[in-house]
Amino acid sequence: MKKKKIMLLILVISLVAVTILIFNKLYPSPIWNRKNIKMRMVMWIISLSFLTYYLKVNQKPQLVPSILSSDRIADKERHSSNVTFDDVAGLEEIKEELQETIDFLNDSGKYKRMGAKIPKGILFYGPPGTGKTLLAKAVAGETNSTFLYASGSEFVEKYVGVGAKRVRTLFERAKKEAPSIIFIDEIDAIGTRRNLDSNNEKDQTLNQLLVEMDGFNTDETVIVIGATNRLDLLDEALLRPGRFDRHIYVGNPNRKAREQILRVHTKNKPLDDTIDISEIAKKTHGLTGAELANIANEAAIIAVRNKKDYINIEHFNAAIERVLAGLEVKNPTVLLKEKKTVSIHEAGHALVSKILKVDMVQKISIVPRGQSLGYVLKFPEEDRYLLTKQELMDKISTLLAGRAAEELVFGEITTGAKDDLSKATKIVKEMVCSYGMSSLGLMAIDEHYTKLDFEAIRIEMQKILDEAYNRSISIIRENLDILHHISNLLMEKESIDSEELDEIFKLYQKPIDCAT
Ligand code: ATP
DSSP states (O other): OHHHHHHHHHHHHHHHHHHHHHHHHHSOOTTTTTSOHHHHHHHHHHHHHHHHHHHHHTOOOOOSOHHHHOHHHHHHHHHHTOOOGGGSOSOHHHHHHHHHHHHHHHOHHHHHHTTOOOOSEEEEESSTTSSHHHHHHHHHHHHTOEEEEEEGGGGOOSSTTHHHHHHHHHHHHHHHTOSEEEEEETTHHHHBOOOTTSOHHHHHHHHHHHHHHHTOOTTOOEEEEEEESOGGGBOHHHHSTTSEEEEEEOOOOOHHHHHHHHHHHHTTSOBOTTOOHHHHHHTTTTOOHHHHHHHHHHHHHHHHHTTOSSBOHHHHHHHHHHHHHOOBOSSOOOOHHHHHHHHHHHHHHHHHHHHTTOSEEEEEEOSOBTTBSOEEEEEOSSOOSOOOHHHHHHHHHHHHHHHHHHHHHHSOOOGGGHHHHHHHHHHHHHHHHTSOOSTTOSOOOOHHHHHHTHHHHHHHHHHHHHHHHHHHHHHHHHTHHHHHHHHHHHHHHSEEEHHHHHHHHHHSSOOOOTTO
């Protein structure tokens, strides 16, 4: 490094000197007069060429991931891992599972004396935003280890050997800075199953990763943590003992965990008395830790925007709506006719959802947000892990109720049901292909088979969708007066909350589910 700097200095000085020589022609001095101008020009060009060549040669393409190629960035990452288990809410069983690894990093001698080998690779898998990176950082924080972050996509290169070299550099660095944690996010980018058509560069990178993981000896306190959303895609060689042999599922938080996550993310925020964190946890069913963190942050921003000293429940409700339904469109230019269609569509969802008791309707709105012109906010009363076939059918009927209401009231259908159809189709596909809930019988049908004989599956799916849709039609037909009441109130007020919806239902003697 020092040599390079001296070389650069010499080149710059010589260029400056030759430039002075040329200028001397214009402003002559007795010392330089002996050299002729041609000679001076040649020297100037040679110096300039040397300098340009030198700079070019030293500007090699980066061969290591950004995090490794710059000490400064690496240091930043290392400091940023002062996350501890206190910052990770919920996930108690995972923290317990990781205690052993932490103990090994903190006191590896104990294990070595016993001749015990601690697992070198841990794989976190699960949906995005559930805290996988956070957990890895917390392990580094708890053990005061160097945290080296790399994303799988950083190793994906066009040129054969570059990805493999990056892997080598990463592991070399980890060994040098041990105790250390290598965290490879999106490991599926390099670790997918190899097959005949897979590409050479990716295979080399994966092979290098396997070699590096085998190459650790028991003295090295380096732990490799991988994270993926798709465990099913990973190569078996990567998952076998000695490599990523501990697989830990990090899923969406349950109600208690959501409450704890919200508490962690509101710890340093001034909340007023209207806020009941457990109530907020209840109505954020299905949301990930990242989304909950986002809601807490949005609520704080909304409070600042409203010039308040404390965050109140209205700020939280607005933040939940913002995260769940998207950004509110200011001054929307929706035609009156379209507004009426949207109000009927949303009223259809709310009506069928309430009658079939699919989730609790929290709010119905026809204020456009994100890409949707209206929405129904609803959440289940409790966390559910098993759903019956009937409950799935009810869900599908609720999803198709918007389209059913449009057809019944206007005799015409619109493009507004696009998202509903895709959600309903997804559930039905799982019923047929994964849950054995169709007349195809008790079987799981994989993607490969779906491609071979889609027609049989399509017929089954269509049967289920038609049944659910017809049910929505009959429920709405029997309760048309309630549908119109909800729709008219929506046209008047643009949004209705759960109490107002209850009031409407009380006015009508008995909402009927005519299908039961
Ligand atoms: P991806 O698969 O997309 O990489 P991830 O599972 O690695 O996502 P993280 O990056 O760890 O998710 O989480 C994003 C953010 O969400 C965290 O920085 C944190 O603020 C918040 N978060 C997620 N889970 C938790 C949790 N259990 N406790 C506290 N905060 C959490």
